[in-house]
C-alpha cells in the first residue's frame with residue numbers, strides 16, 4: 001500500500017524546520033510521512049533536536065558514503081568542500097543511500113518531496129518510478145527569479161556583476177539591480193552559481209512545486225509562475241502555495257530568560273534584532289549597532305553572535321561559533337547604560353516565541369524566508385538588513401511588493417559598516433513616526449490576517465494542499 005510521503009530536506013535549520021512543518025501539515029491531513037535526512041557535519045544536533053520536538057514524525061538518517069576516490073573521511077573532507085559551501089555536491093552523495101532506503105520501503109512510498117539542494121534525487125525517484133515534488137523553502141518571488149535565471153543568464157550573456165546598475169526585469173517581481181542577487185550569481189563562472197543554474201533548470205522536471213508562502217503575499221509572482229512566464233518553452237509544473245508554515249515555538253517548558261524579560265516590557269515596545277542561523281558581524285559593526293540602539297532610546301532585544309575569524313559579515317560556512325564575549329565586543333559601558341531597556345542574548349534566542357510575544361513591536365531581520373514568515377504571522381513589521389544567499393531579493397519583495405517592511409540602508413557589499421546613525425534613525429522611524437506606526441499597525445495586522453485566512457478551511461493554502469493531495473492520489477494510481 002503506497003501511503004507514505006518521504007520528505008528529503010536540505011542542510012541547515014532554515015531548510016530542515018520548514019520541511020518538518022510540511023511533514024506536520026501532511027500528518028494532520030492523514031498522510032503518513034518519513035523525513036529522510038543527512039546530518040550536517042557542522043551541526044549534527046539539528047536533526048536530533050527536530051526529532052525530539054516532533055515525536056509523531058519518523059526520521060531516518062542516511063549514512064553518507066565518502067566521495068568516489070576518497071580513502072578516508074579526512075580525505076573526503078579535503079576533496080569535497082564542507083557544506084553548505086557546496087551543498088549540492090555534498091547532498092548528491094546521499095543519492096545512493098536514499099535509493100537503498102527507498103528500495104527497502106518501496107511498496108509503501110507514495111511520493112518523494114525534495115528540497116532544492118537535493119534536486120538531483122529526481123534521478124533516484126525516476127529510477128524507482130516514485131512521483132517527485134519540490135518543496136521550495138523560500139519565497140515564490142525567488143522561485144520565479146530562480147526558474148527564469150537560466151534564461152536571463154543566457155540573454156545577458158555576461159556576468160551580472162559586470163553590467164553595472166542596469167535594472168533586471170524578471171517575470172512576476174519588481175525590477176531589481178544585479179547587486180540584489182546572491183553573491184555567487186554575480187560571476188557567471190562561479191562554480192556554486194553554475195550548480196544553482198543546473199538545479200533551477202531541473203525544477204520543471206518535478207511533478208509539482210510546493211512553496212512556503214501564501215497567495216495574497218506574493219500574488220504577482222504566483223500569477224507569473226502559474227501562467228508559465230518564468231520558464232519559456234516548457235510547461236511549469238503545478239505550483240501549490242501551502243504556507244505560511246512556521247515553527248510552532250517552544251511552549252512553557254524551559255522558557256528562555258529573554259521571554260521573561262519581555263513579559264516585563266510594554267506592549268509592542270521592543271525592537272528585536274536577530275540575523276538567522278548563520279548571520280554574524282565583525283566587532284566594528286556590532287559597535288555601530290550598539291551605538292545606534294543606544295541613541296534611539298528604544299527598547300531592544302538583540303541576539304549577538306561571535307564575529308567570524310575571517311571577518312565575514314555573514315555568509316554560510318559554519319554554524320558553530322563560540323559564545324560571544326559581550327564585554328569585549330560591545331562598546332565600554334553599553335550593557336550597563338542600557339540595562340532595563342535593552343537585553344543582549346548570546347548566540348541564539350527562541351525567535352518564533354519572541355516574535356509572537358505581545359511586547360515585540362519590530363524585527364530587524366536578515367530576510368531569511370523563515371524569519372520573514374515568522375515576522376509576518378506575528379504581525380511584526382520588518383526592518384530589512386539582508387546578509388547572504390537570496391536575502392537581498394527577499395528584501396526587494398518585502399519592501400516593494402508585499403510592503404510589510406522597510407530597508408536599513410548601507411549594507412551594500414562595498415560599504416564597510418551600516419552606520420550607527422542609520423540604525424538609530426530607522427529604528428526611530430519605525431517606532432516613533434506616523435508612517436512607521438501605520439506599517440506596524442494596519443499593514444502588519446492585515447498581512448497576519450491574510451496569512452491566517454489562507455490556512456483556514458476554504459483559504460488559498462488550505463485548498464492548495466487539497467489539490468496537492470488529489471495529485472498524490474493521481475500519481476499513486478499511475
Ligand code: UDP
Pocket residue numbers: 012013014015017247274275276277278303347348349350351352367368369370371372374
Ligand atoms: N532562529 C532562532 N533563533 C535564532 C536564530 C534563528 O530561532 O537566534 C530560527 C528562526 O526562527 C528561523 C530559522 O532559525 O526559523 C532561520 O531561518 P531563516 O530562513 O530565517 O534563515 P537562515 O538561518 O536559513 O539564513
